[in-house]
Amino acid sequence: MKRFTILAAALLMCVATFAQEALWGIGPLVSPEIYDNNTVLFRLRAPKAVKVQITGDFLPKQKVKTPNGEYEIPGIVDLTEGKDGVWEYTTPEPLKPELYSYSFIVDGLRMNDPANIYLIRDVATLTNVFIIGGDRADLYKVNQVPHGTVSRIWYNSPTLGMERRMTVYTPAGYETDGKRYPVFYLLHGMGGDEEAWISLGRTAQILDNLIAQGKAKPMIVVMTNGNASQEAAPGESSLGMMPPSMQLPKTMEGSFEQAFPDVVKFIDKNYRTIKNKSGRAIAGLSMGGFHALHISKQYPDMFNYIGLFSAAILPNKNVVSPIYEDLEGKLRTQFAKKPSLYWIAIGKTDFLYKANEDFRKLLDENGYKYTYYETDEGHIWKNWRIYLSEFAPLLFK
Template sequence: MKRLTTLLTAFLLCTITFAQQALWGNIPVVSPEIHDNNTVTFRLQAPKAVKVQVTGDFLPKQKQKIKTAHGEFEIPGIAELTEGKTGVWEYTTPEPLQPELYSYSFIVDGLRMNDPANIYLIRDVSTLTNVFIIGGDRADLYKVNPIPHGTVSRTWYNSPTLGMERRMTVYTPAGYETSGKRYPVLYLLHGMGGDEEAWISLGRTAQILDNLIAQGKAKPMIVVMPNGNASQEAAPGETSRGLLPPTTQLPKTMEGSYEQAFPDIVKFVDKNYRTIKSKSGRAIAGLSMGGFHSMHISKQYPDMFNYVGLFSAAIMPNKDVSSPIYEDIEGKLKVQFAKNPALYWIAIGKTDFLYKANVDYRKLLDENRYKYTYYETDEGHIWKNWRIYLTEFVPMLFK
């Protein structure tokens, strides 16, 4: 018995030793290091590397642009790291960074890689990037603060229109489980290549709602973030199709199927959550493709949503798309605006590739004297803007 105890003790000590190697085996490299003056130092231990660079949205955009079928996208800037005596490469921003949530990656001898010293990663379609936050001002809304917190859940629902079980992400505000109250609902839609994970991770929806509600700047509300790809059950890796790679090249995205099926989502939410089951208790908003969906869903069902938000929205369908959803757009807008939505909110960045499409759409609204609110920011088609738009839009809801 004594020998068995000794063997077990030795085994446990060995196991603990190996487990602790992950924590204590190497001298840690601190990266990113945010200094008191909000400059940031990035470090990478790569003694055999020839060239190390960092790229991210904290750097000025490059003048070179990539042309696509949808327009031109600016390329994130690149900065060179300098190698130290111990094989640790280093770069410090020359100026303090403004408050914001930033993303970045390293480029080592031409190969893009994540920062091994930073465990905080966010997926955007098929790209993983490290993130960090410079606090202060609006960026404090993106942080987890010592306030009451809501609940985030992944919920499956049946869509008879699409003929499949599908997944959505749902935020319920602090106190929902015990209050017995009914709440208004914001349906928040993602962009091309995104899924039901996009707004909750990249958009910081739970943190923004928690903070705005705690500050008394927003009404407590439920936020429903569905998957806007009508061919998908759920986000990549969360479906019966297995661990498929994420892609933007998905069928049934902007050809009418999702808009036709959207009442399935509203019916499920009204049945399974304590909602205000009326137009006055519903809002819909989305970014890019999600803005496209928000526009066409809200005009297709003019008695369903009293608040509409178009964030950097695509506007009109492609000319080769044929769907009853996109027939008589101007006639449907006339019906929608005759019913006086409480808020029709349009926001876009000055360098967004969809800027002209939004200018043309606003011209159409102006010509018909349809009331809307316009909000313009700098920069382009980026999550920085969409987080800003969410923080501006939410306080205007359900007043």
């Protein structure tokens, strides 16, 4: 009987150990492993694999041609198999400070790193992420500074006829200080939603750090869902767990722009805001830049600060909407009212570079003042985080 009790206890200990490993994901591999010199080692245990590769934005870009133009995509490199079926790859050079994303490719199948729990969704793609600290990348980290609050808020849009969700950042102290704050409306790109800027763009971390450093004014940041047919991000609406998609209706045909005053009215009613043009800014990336351009010219008394990040400029030729009529006339009215800042930023290899160049020529020909900021690389979150960290300190001065 004593022997049976000891055996049973041993079995229970084994079961408990395995249960805890399953529960907590404990494993012997470390991946990625960031060395002191900022080289990075990636590991994957795959003893039956024939070929293991890694793709990520820390690798040299590859150019691909599509019917819609030439694009850059992250490079791909092979891992080397070592002992016990563990495959490894070490970056040949130290990585510069940045937030990086990556995935493994095992015998042609893309997969995430099981040793790295940190993932970000971009539309329908999940990728692992890690941060190399230092320089600007320290803005993307959670540091020991006062932290703002991030809320998911539902509001009613009479124009669209539905309840919709947005993400709102309020700065540290908002809940207790009784002050009124300026508002920065920050818009996502095609396929994104109200989660994009807060997760991929690191908005809360960037604003917390800039405000704590005295480089940006404390402000409310409102991140809307720019897809006018959606209540909220996939999985967060009454539609349930719908798959994310780039091909959504009512994105760039005027509905979102027409309904945007609903957002501003809700924020001004429910938050302590500065309820005039001097206390409002709007900016967005790609499709969000398109929205920012057309919303700001449609309502020229609403925003004093405008930012176009890698913006789409003109609507599809088949789109007919009063929002997009008389572009030059509406720009004339907008600039006659002298916005404090009109800021345009884009990467040198962005597929929208030519459209932005043409738009800047139009502004130049009419003597409209704007600020231009150019970076390397293309249509990527690395650039949009840079633009946010450069644009926010210019607001509400």
